[in-house]
Amino acid sequence: MTSLMDMIQANIAMAPFLIFGLLFLAGFNIPVSEDAMLFISAILAAKNPEYTTSLFIGVFAGAYISDLICYGFMGRYLGNKIFKIKFFANMAPPERIEKVSNFYKKYGILTLILGRFIPFGVRNALFLTAGLGKMNALKFAISDLIACTISCVSFFYLYYTFGETVISYVKQANTIIFAIFIAVALGLFIKKKKQKS
Template sequence: MEFFTQIMDYIQANVAMAPFIIFGLLFLAGFNIPVSEDAMLFISAILAAKNPEYATSLFIGVFAGAYISDLICYGLMGRYLGNKIFKIKFFASMAPPERIDKVTNFYAKYGIWTLIFGRFIPFGVRNALFLTAGLGKMNAIKFAISDLIACTISCVSFFYLYYTYGETVISYVKQANTVLFALALAIVSGILIHKKRSQNKA
């Protein structure tokens, strides 16, 4: 934790290097190293508001980092390494077989909306989505295009909010994330209950 605090302090003091550092941190997040995309978006937007001349490079850094991070989690961690990662307890709990099946069904049924909706839900849901998409062998081109659209929507939205309103909007974003997370749980629970009842009737 102290290490990341030092990095944040360094970013604040070296704005010109910030886009590269933020990109690097998000790149590591693709390997499920706990780097918050939300925090990186907030930091980059706040820095951009204080240093408008770096706004474009800061947005490119955070956007590229977020998108490539998704591809790493999907392609390397999920699709390439596959079941090998289940030897690591952390990944085994993140994507058990039944969850892979559920997420695969969501992708098949709702397509890009699964990624768009999922990107706005924190609490580890994002990486779990990308990981299970890879484990479920979702078409690579379809994932790349769908996630590019989803990543663009979420990054532009949050960067704009933080850039325009700063810290005053954080509490609202957290509340919205909590509501979305609760809504997602309710939807998944409802679908599972409906499916179970249908099976019992059959």
């Protein structure tokens, strides 16, 4: 990450466009970390205050458009065609799509808000399954706009204000959130199995 940051710092005027471009690619499930882009853009903004607004716009727009690509193009448009690719077949099997669709129906916007804070690829899986499950496009766009605003503003502010000192706390929090997510998913899976038997 240091070398990427050095490269972007050396081209600071282009940084918002580079960050936006990398996040744009993430919408196609190319492994670009939104968390890393938020961290890099906030640290660069702290070092170059005159670019704060453009860096935030770049990372925010990239994150939001990436979500819309994953939902709209990958999920709704390509849909079942992508299941011919093993990577996607494993990422969103039919039972997971049904489960996530039920979460969206039951908890609505909360699913997206909480989902944005779950790391390790869960985010894109949520957006992909929302598209595959044909969640209402306007509802998704508005809900995700709210969720994206909350997460981007929160993390950008934290990284901008506290810099690298806060990164270890964020990593620990991410691990805890992911562990809770796994525990809840496992609990629901066991509950469903018991109801069937």
